[in-house]
Amino acid sequence: MPRELDEVDRGILYRLQRDARGTTAQEIAETVGVSPSTVRNRIDRLETEGVINGYHPEIDYEAANLPLQVLFICTAPASHRSELADRILDVQGVVDLREMMTGRHNIHVEVVATSTTDISRITDAIHDLGLEIESSELIKRRRRQPFDHFHFADLDGGTSDAGP
Structure with a gap:
């Protein structure tokens, strides 16, 4: 049975969805209000539980000569x-x-x-x-965005809104 995600988990997932490669545990920690080691432990647990299934590059196929x-x-x-x-x-x-x-x-x-x-x-x-x-x-173009349930408004200059 899936476990309930808390505000820290949702904040971590939101930041990883926005830019997993370019975001450090320190930056995530500052956003969600915990230590970087807690962030790393949470990410490990989310991976082990299958909530996070990998980190994949977003490829511009046209630029890769696959028009x-x-x-x-x-x-x-x-x-x-x-x-x-x-x-x-x-x-x-x-x-x-x-x-x-x-x-x-x-x-x-x-x-x-x-x-x-x-x-x-x-x-x-x-x-x-x-x-x-x-x-x-x-397909002309594909656009993606993080699932808004994980949204943290303070990432965009507002206040935290990570509730259900």
């Missing part, structure tokens, strides 16, 4: 959805997969590619696995 980003909206039989989702991850070019709990369009697959030939190969691989592609959308 095509496509979102495939797919349908898989509900009884095979999880198995098919696992197998799609083996397709070269797949960078993100979302398995949906409800609805007909129950697998969303994001891919990156250098050419339409790559997109055709990925499309064929998805079909070969037995999924029906309902639509494919060319």
Whole structure:
């Protein structure tokens, strides 16, 4: 059973979401009002408990000469959805997969590619696995932000607002 996160945990998670690589334990400690060693211990515990599952770079695929980003909206039989989702991850070019709990369009697959030939190969691989592609959308830009439940307003010059 997941444990309840306290204000310190939420503050740590918020800061890590904003900039995990460029934020020190000292900076987080100053924000949440504990010592840097407490922050490091909390991060270790959050990692051990599976709350934090890794630190991943945000890549500008266009700058990395992968100019095509496509979102495939797919349908898989509900009884095979999880198995098919696992197998799609083996397709070269797949960078993100979302398995949906409800609805007909129950697998969303994001891919990156250098050419339409790559997109055709990925499309064929998805079909070969037995999924029906309902639509494919060319992605212009993706934007992310930290989950606001972890928000600490004092990071932006206000007061702490980390309550539920």
